[in-house]
Amino acid sequence: MTDIQTSTPKTPDPAPASDLSSVVRIQYLDDSNARFTEQNGFLSLAATVYNAETQADEEKTWERIFLHAAFPFDMPTSYISVQDKDQKEIGMIRELSALSPDTQKILQGELARKYYAPKIERILSVKERYGFSYWRVDLVGVKDFSFTVQDTYRSMLKVDHSHIFILDVDGNRFEIPDVEALDRQSYKKIELYL
Amino acid sequence: MLEIDKMPAALVCLLGERGIAKESILLCAKTDISPEHVYCDNWLIATKDDLILVSGVKTLVPKNMTPAEQLLHPEKLTCDFAEIGWQYYPVSKISDMKVENLISDARMTAVYKEDENDTGKPVLLSFLSGSAKNSANLFIKYFGQLKEKGEIKPDDEDFDREIICPKCGRRYPDPNRKICPHCMDKGKLIKRMGGFFLKYKMSIVVIFIIMVLSAVLSVITPYFSNSFFYDEVLAETGAFFGNILLVLGIVIGTRIINSVFSMISASVSARITAKVIYDLKKTIFASIERLSLSFFTGRQTGGLMTQVNSDASSIYWFFVDGFQSLVVNVMTIIVIVILMFALHPLLAFLSLVTLPLFVWSIKIIFHKLDKLWAKRYGSRRSMNAQLSDVLSGVRVVKAFSKEREETTRFHARSKRVAHDDKALSDFETWAFPMVDMLLYIGNIMVWAVGGWMCVKGTLTYGTLLTFVTYMNMVYGPMYFFVDMVNWGADCLNAVNRLLEIMDAVPEVVERPDPVRLENVQGRVTFKDVEFSYVKNRKVIDGVSFDIEAGKVIGIVGHTGAGKSTLANLLIRLYDVSKGEILIDGVNVRDLAFADIRKNVAIVSQETYLFMGTILDNIRYARPDATYEEVLEASKIAGAHDFIMKLPDAYATRIGFGYRDLSGGERQRVSIARAILRNPKILILDEATAAMDTQTERQIQSALERLTKDRTTIMIAHRLSTLRSADKLIVIENGKMPEFGTHKELLEKKGIYYKLYKLQADALKNVGIEA
8 A cells, every 4th residue: 555645656657558548649759750959058849740630740840949847756857748938738758868868968958957946955044933934044055045935834845755845935946855864953943844 | 227236336347347338327137046056146237239248256245244134235245246257139139038937946038130030049148046036027127118218217116125124134025014024023013912902901900900919919828828827826926826717817818809809800801802802803804805806816715714713812812811820920929039038038049049940941841842732733734634635525535445545644644643642741741740850959958948947946937838838939930931932922923914914905906086987888998908917927918809888798718818817807806917998988997996896797607605595695796686686687597497496495595504506506696696786797707607508598598688788798618608799809828819700700710710610510520510
């Protein structure tokens, strides 16, 4: 028996075995039908995709595309949605590592940029004041950084029992990849919110 | 020059060296992250012709300044600006500047076009954290102005410097309420709270006098039952030798008087506090009703009222219970300590010598206890949440036969609760006896020294006993004092939360002298309307149309296209961010709320029925409507037939704990409610979506009769619903690409045509020609 929250498969299912695939079709993009390019830090795409209206495959290009992971915490490099500038999905990348090394490098860079959140190394102090908490932390590379959190308990995004994100009032996310790996003093300061 | 962020002198120097005079700079702002994820200073600088991006390492800061102080006193920074990057773009070639949100931070991009015919290529201007988004958005806004009109007109609203706390330099978490939780003055809170009590000052004076008297009495009692009793009554040398009844009388008498005093003060203060809490709740509820919809979408509404109630009761108990005991205890202790030192300074010193250690250790114990309590509270909350979640979703659990999994999940949480419970009681069992030991040590010292003095004859036995009693009377309240600190903090938190609601400023406000519309015709005009719930995410983008009075208009579009938002804007649940909405040629912003809500009725997807009878619910819109009118309205809405099938018909109670209506039934009741309002403008927002086609047709034909001389806006994605519409508006991604009659739109072969064909095909598939 497994706990729902902890059963996290880290690799995508091997093949679309479900019966649903006969009802709905997900457009997957890979080296055979898509070519990703990068210029000045912006991604563009040329791909052959299925057009539901003409009911045929069509070659198209997009000047700018955006990536969005479907399961950003469980499978950060699988099931990546590729979207156009209006957030309309062009297709999905099932598994990043199945693409050519060059493409992988481009896409990984973009994903890293998108999902980047400063990591907290040490918690210097957390002061609760009337529904807000004032944090002083050491980030990786930045000493004594401060931010403010509203409604602390609800601002903790808990990915699993030890991996958390803290959302501040400006919408910034600060990551603690493993709370148990924090030093004892830091851990004690956030223990209550976990 | 418009400085969104203040340029450091070193940067001005640097720009000067590159030939950019300070005078030629028209606009500048700062963002804060480099492409390598390092915090740095990126300056966006615009002159008449050039956009310059300078990135540099952070300004050096004097050692003893906090980040907050740096914000507040930029002039005190030693501004070394070490340049690490420099980019130029001609203003004329840059367009479409925007902030693209990433998951945590964001990037600012623009499109670079060589000339008019160029399709353009994207350029990255800067990365920024959420904290710099405001600056970036302002820069974009004024850069647009600069490019379009060649000059910048700053909008005062954008530069409300008061969004920063003058004391610590942090931004106010809620800019509408200029209160910084970090520097909030406790005194101010207590003063405001005191304002509510001020109405009852006479009673408060009475309470105080009684409390002082009762404190004095409680101190006198031990004197009579110990010192006086042993030394004056039992001792042969005493002045009242043998007069035991006298002592008993005094002791019992003071006890009784004391009890009467405390009863009086408790009942008076309970009454005042109850009244104060009532006043407070009344004020708060009035404030809540006054607020705009956005206040509620910003926080969890469900918990709001519960929070108000629990906060109010924690204030109540603090003042009824805590505050009283505090005053009594403080008085008692002061009097006792004075008495002890007057009686015998050495013994007084001995009995109080362990007191600091005692206070210190209970402080530690309570601190630890607090943590344990909070932990237990957390685990209980999570267990309860899961329990109520599973129980209310028990149909789903059973349908997927997940009973075992749910049981396991429950076990895990229940185990945690048990663990925390045990930790708490374990701690309590050893911590308190340890502290009592300290008290005991003090006792022993007094007994030892006092006993020895008794034997030597320098101290009477009665005085010794009085001392021991007093000593315990001093130590006892210490537990209370330490706990009182937390109690007080909780109460202040509660006060603050309540005041937060009272202070919140509604975003949609009625003009002080609104235009009153006597005879509304029902002409509705949208002019270049733009709207966004969250900054920079336009939900409605440049929508314009004009509906003549009495016409029926249909709004079509995909789910989430922004159809309902148009309706919400018309009844002013929100205000447009650009453009204007007119009713009979008058801007809705200028109209009285009463007139808008009287003449515009909305039946929406979310139908909310209040607790009460069906009749109450239909009449909610117009309490003076006659029974006949209610019947007519229900008939038009197609609600009459189902209502008449209920045993209590219109008197059927609905809502929590009573009969539950189905989705379609609820919708029909709310349509009846809107019809009864007899508005000039009727908005049907997917009003018939939850009904079967036959019922929908019936209501449609009734509504068609009803819509005769009133402006009707119908929102639907089922196109058959809109057959009777005079004109149709197609909404897609917040824009309005098509507008016209059914025929015109079909001929246009655009989005509407596609939608129509899709739905017609679907019907054809099951053998129906549309």
